[in-house]
Amino acid sequence: MEMPCPNAAMLANRAAIVSGLRATLPGGVIAEPAELAAYANDGLTAYSQLPLAVVLPKTTGEVAAVLQYCYDHHVKVVPRGSGTSLSGGALPLADGIVLGLGRFNRILEIDLANRCAVVQPGVTNLAISAAVAADSFYYAPDPSSQIACSIGGNVAENAGGIHCLKYGMTSNNLLGVELVLMNGEIVRLGGRALDAAGYDLLGIVCGSEGLLGVVTEVTVRLLPKPECQRALLLGFPTMVAAAECVAAIIGEGIIPAAIEIMDRPAIAAAEAFVHAGYPLDVEALMIVEVDGPLAEVDHLIGAVDALALASGATTIRASASDIERTLFWAGRKAAFPAVGRIASDYYCVDGTIPRRTLPAVLTAITAIAAAEGLSVANVFHAGDGNLHPLILYYGDRPGQLAAAERVGAAILAECVRVGGVLTGEHGVGVEKRDLMLRQFTAVDLAQQTRLKCAFDAGNLLNPGKVFPELCRCAEMGRVHVHRGATRFPDLPRF
Amino acid sequence: MIRAATAEAVIDAVRDASARSRTLEIVGTGTRRGYGRPVAADTLLDLSDLAGVVDYDPAELVLTARPGTLIAEIAALAGGHGQHLAFDPPDLAPLWGGASGSGTLGGALALGLGGPARPFAGAPRDHFLGFAAVNGTGELFVAGGKVIKNVTGYDLPKLLAGSLGTLAVLTEVTIKMLPAPRAGATLVWTALDARAAVALMTAALASPAAITGAAHLPAKTGYARTAMTCLRLAGVSVAVDAAAVALAELLSSFGPARRLDAADDFWRVIGSVAPLVAADDLVWRVSLPPSTAAAFVAALPLPDGARWFLDWGGGLVWLWLPPATAGHDTMIRRVLASTVGADGHATLVRAPDEVRREITPFQPLAPALAALSERVRARFDPGRVLNPGRIWPVP
């Protein structure tokens, strides 16, 4: 992956820019290389780059002042939340600053009468639910990085989670934002009242990967916690049978809170790692979680159980307690690190396909990887067809990272070929940028980049991400991450 | 008038208009032309023949259709598979004098208005997955996708939803379909005032019950002899029964609840509004935080004959006034500003053309946001070919 050529004049002018920023924001500028290193990459750890400087504002006024300064001096800006992006959205630019939102860490208001919360963008996803848990409310989108990722980053990526089949993605649970434009102007989009007047700019800012503006305040919708949650653990002799079961559940009019599937390599790895009691003689393991009122949950567990049996499930276990439900999930939640024990590295792909193509696409994935001499373990959000093939490789063996990336690209091309899309929840970032022309025509992309111009005419905000650009130069520096040294080792991985 | 039955015909019409600096008014069946500002365009571009379902796979929860397809046709097709359009498209056509059930899918998306289930199941924007469309220079482009989970590129379907045909002409749309609830019931409390009704709905919506509608209809609206505060429950029948009992008990301080098994008429009236209003009333729709609804309606200096009701658990006020009411826009927006603040917005949904030409039907935007919105519009339709002036006056 290549990034736009750094502007040599900008690099030469670094000292003056740093002092200009310091004058704009005393006490909020980091410029020492050793300290900058902490910001050199995000969750896509294969890529790394030191920024010109890191700026850490605390108020909307400070963000506006910094952006105004950068606008006046043509300095590029990469917004950053917690840096957990898996697509390189927060990857720094050599000739740009990183604008870190970490100091925006306050919950501003919890408004239960209107079932919403107003928070600063650096607040973590989980902190919102934690703040309202005692009142039996929660914030529904639950990316598995939720203890670390920021709500501002969730807005920028339109983050999903295992429960978005029933509860939607970030955009379906977002009521409003305060946004600072690249020229320092401040706008408010949406708010506590639904469906604001004018164009739905909130809808496009959500998922815009930091290209349209810097989010400085977020209003999210809160939901009452479901009365109860139960899960079914289902094992199938073939992936085809598992896929048929998913179609049967949805065909029956049931939208579970979550439907997850793992294939044989993923099951074996997870079971060896956490001993969740998974059957090892099945080709596909499915976890179906239903939530809601007690009476409904019991009814749905019975209905799904019957459908699974009819689809040929050889293992059917319903959770009888929350402890058992958590155990069912333990293996699934540990699937990523578990797979990380089979090979030194894995590369997580994130495409969505029409569910009816699932068995064929999985066969194709195995063949694509085999052609490069690699193997794949599959875990996926089966309810909405969002695949996460984990490509196993050894980064210290020459050529393997490149091979893994080729496999990833070929898998995504296959997703698009069968009618799906390049990314279901992790975003395009730098990772899938050059694949955009597989899903869209140049005309489609031109319309999208024109929209960006309406927000950021000088293309200063997070350039080089999402859209392929003409100007390329030297390859990005690559940092190999070894066994055990991944970023965010404590996070459950989905 | 041009009737376009294919995307190619739309491209030709827009290219031609753009090349000759002429303007187009885009209509489906035209049932919603009375919404927004009147458009004075050179040519009418009629898309009612650009119709038909292209693909529907119920198990995928996805339907692709041409925009001229009738909502009623899609609802019937989906109903045959136990599914529905979860955004609860309100049958608003009669409000502007159209026949019930005559609205198109493209029209519903272009207006972007959700029905009684809006706070619970989302608006059209939340179910709009992808499209093909022709921008103001005559280029056909696609955005979004045909799968239910997608974050590839900007989420342009959300931008197009509610844009009233001012950005691009939709030629094909993909929407999310969901299973229709298997059972339902409505609980009714009577004789509450607005404050008590909002308190009841707020308490209900803080409970885990699966509620898909919460509305309050005062006696003065003439629907019933007494005020009705209603909660709609949906789900499997055992769960609906259990929730009905639990809610009646939880909310017993508001009086006894009566259970209606068939309340379709009530929810149809709440969604479509037309049955309540006189033919020439001015109709407003005010979106606000539910906790402010009672104070807002109490502070309105309403003329004789003016009426209102609350939907969305109090988050939506429908308000109608006799045609002679002068200064209604300033009155409503002033009360909104003083009782609600910046978080509310009022829309003049129906009024004669001359009124909608003079009064901005939509809540005015802050200057920076208005300028940004205009820049966005210009990036899709630089020549103002499509529905010029429909949302904001042409400068």
Ligand SMILES: Cc1cc2nc3c(=O)[nH]c(=O)nc-3n(C[C@H](O)[C@H](O)[C@H](O)COP(=O)(O)OP(=O)(O)OC[C@H]3O[C@@H](n4cnc5c(N)ncnc54)[C@H](O)[C@@H]3O)c2cc1C
């Ligand atoms: C272990 C692990 C598990 C994960 N699981 C999931 C999952 O289940 N579902 C899922 O959807 N994602 C998942 N992710 C991806 C990631 O956590 C999400 O994309 C998350 O939303 C990123 O948030 P962040 O605060 O870390 O943002 P960052 O990584 O800091 O930034 C992400 C993007 O957002 C922009 N940005 C950040 N803050 C702002 C702001 N305030 N204003 C404007 N732009 C901003 C950045 O420029 C960048 O483009 C996972 C990641 C990891 C490491």
